Amino acid sequence: MTEVVRKRPEFRNINALKDLPSYRLPAAGIVSILHRISGFLMFLLMPLFIWMFDNSITSEISFAKLSAAFGIGIGFVPGWFFKLLALALIWAYLHHFIAGVRHIYMDAFHAVTKEFGKSSAVATLVLSLGLTAVLAAKLFGLY
Structure with missing residues (x-):
């Protein structure tokens, strides 16, 4: 009688x-990574914008200076760069909020299926990028 010998799995370093460029990450994985990136981005940029908000409400002169920073810039830094920083913070907040609502919904209703994970991840991406595009158009004066 011959025994069938199963080959043991081989583990190797990647x-x-x-290997990584050829790996296709699912939509839920992309949303998860972007959720962490958006949280980190808010952590980095929020103190700057809190400081700017505080200075803008101090006096009319400080408000005019900060308004000019978004219009013509400060020193060698052009105004569009400040708008891009504001847009990055807008995207980070919107994505983090929508992805957080997605996680709360999944936790509350035990909606942890592969289909729901994919559809809610796609909805998160579409909503956060769509709302960011609308606010970017407003920020850059398209309407």
């Missing part, structure tokens, strides 16, 4: 430059 080559990050060769």
Whole structure:
């Protein structure tokens, strides 16, 4: 009688430059990574914008200076750069909020299925990017 010998799984280190670019991350994984990036971005940029808000309400002169920063810039930094920083914070907040609501919904209603994970991740991406595009158009004066 011959025994069938099963080959044991082989574990190896991956080559990050060769293996990772070919890996297709699902939509839920992309949303998860972006959720962490948006939280980190808010952590970095929020103190700057709190300081700017505080200075803008101090006096009319400080408000005019900060308004000019978004219009013509400060020193060698152009105004569009400040608008891009504000847009980054807008995206970070919107994405983090919508992804957080998605997680709360999944926790509250035990909606942890593969189909719901994919559809809610796509909805999160579409909503956060769509709302960011609308606010970017307003920020850059398109309407």
